[in-house]
Amino acid sequence: MKARRDRRDSRWDTHREQRRGQLVGAAVTAIRRDGAGVGMDEIAASAATSKTVVYRHFGDRAGLYTAICESVAGVLLAEVRRATAEASTGPGAGPRAAVAAGIDAYLRLIEIDPELYRFVVHRPLLAQGAARRAGTGDTPDPVNDMVSVIGDEVAGAIAGYLPPAAGTGAARFWGHAIVGLVRGAADDWLARPDGTTREQLTAHLTDLAWSGLSGLASPVEVQP
Structure with a gap:
């Protein structure tokens, strides 16, 4: 049972990383389209999701900003x-x-x-x-x-x-x-x-x- 849970957790880790990558890509698209002053509303709209979902993956604005910088x-x-x-x-x-x-x-x-x-x-x-x-x-x-x-x-x-x-x-x-x-x-x-x-x-x-x-x-x- 533990091995099965570990594999499931691993699959979710991969999914979360993929989703974070998608959200960073959507944020970059919004920046290019709307300029460097883009806000969280525009970034969430570019990702076809809500700000709540974005914050769930990055914690806050600083977390998203850091992920974009790393990219x-x-x-x-x-x-x-x-x-x-x-x-x-x-x-x-x-x-x-x-x-x-x-x-x-x-x-x-x-x-x-x-x-x-x-x-x-x-x-x-x-x-x-x-x-x-x-x-x-x-x-x-x-x-x-x-x-x-x-x-x-x-x-x-x-x-x-x-x-x-x-x-x-x-x-x-x-x-x-x-x-x-x-x-x-x-x-x-x-x-x-x-x-x-x-x-x-x-x-x-x-x-x-x-x-x-x-x-x-x-x-x-x-x-x-």
């Missing part, structure tokens, strides 16, 4: 990994190309999904929930978690080109510094458009980042 982080991390890996092989491969590819992958998400980026970074859904329970400020920040993971990924790409004497700490600091640089410029690019294209911004940021890396990380392979 976006997964997509962004996969794109950064793919782009840097491709830039590290083939014609013109090297650390500078990898840095440029990682920056471009980050900016591409903003260009394709600006409202989703605003939703994740500026947290309008949480701002709407002014009556959140006390203590939620002590929970981990999914945006900072996402930035940390991407920073570690960029650091790993840089470390692959460093001599052993440089140490892993330098690569970690440089990787996170590049992510901070890109995020700050990207936020301004989105908030105050002036006609600068993604390709142009990628080139500007790569030039700035590489001018520091190529000097500090010598004898890292330097590309023109």
